[in-house]
Amino acid sequence: QVQLQESGPGLVKPSETLSLTCSVSGGSINSYYWSWIRQSAGKGLEWIGRIYMSGSTNYNPSLKSRVTMSVDTSKNQFSLKLRSVTAADTAIYYCARDGTYCSSSNICYKYFDYWGQGAQVTVSS
């Protein structure tokens, strides 16, 4: 059973950089995309971006200028950095696996099939 666990500071000062790591156990980080998703009272569930084992990334255009993701396949981990944070970045941050299933009739499905428990990050001085 694949398990994901977020780790990182729970409190970040305004204008600083939010840094989180997601550790994957029970399966390899290889051959999947891995996403960061956040949840706040104001904006609901918001996809931040994804990374592949090669380091290839896709970011949400709304956050692209402030986001960097990286992957460490040797540690089965991937990470998120969000720069110049404000109170609007206060949220629960989840890491998740981008699941893909292709049927025998070559129809492929996509979904988020495994999620971490979430890490509360508060931006405050």
Add this chain to the structure above:
Amino acid sequence: EIVLTQSPGTLSLSPGERATLSCRASQSVSNSYLAWYQQKSGQAPSLLIYGASSRDTGIPDRFSGSGSGTDFTLTISRLEPEDFAVYYCQQFGSSPPTFGQGTKVEIK
């Protein structure tokens, strides 16, 4: 980006009743890329339905999904006590992936 609008915002029902949740997309979404999630208080969302109508492993058959194009529905045929939660639809058909704002199913 594709905006998903869920209705109603809150559904107040009793155990044993039928719940019908709606998800409307601002643009057509391929059925393959429409999923539903359940979120219980203090927990991460968990996958219920993918491909608009396929139940994830272990999901009871009282949960069913239907729809196509811009209109999708999640139905819970007979509510069990553990089904009272928030439900989200999500699309993967167009980047960025987006979620609906959620429907809360609460005990009446």
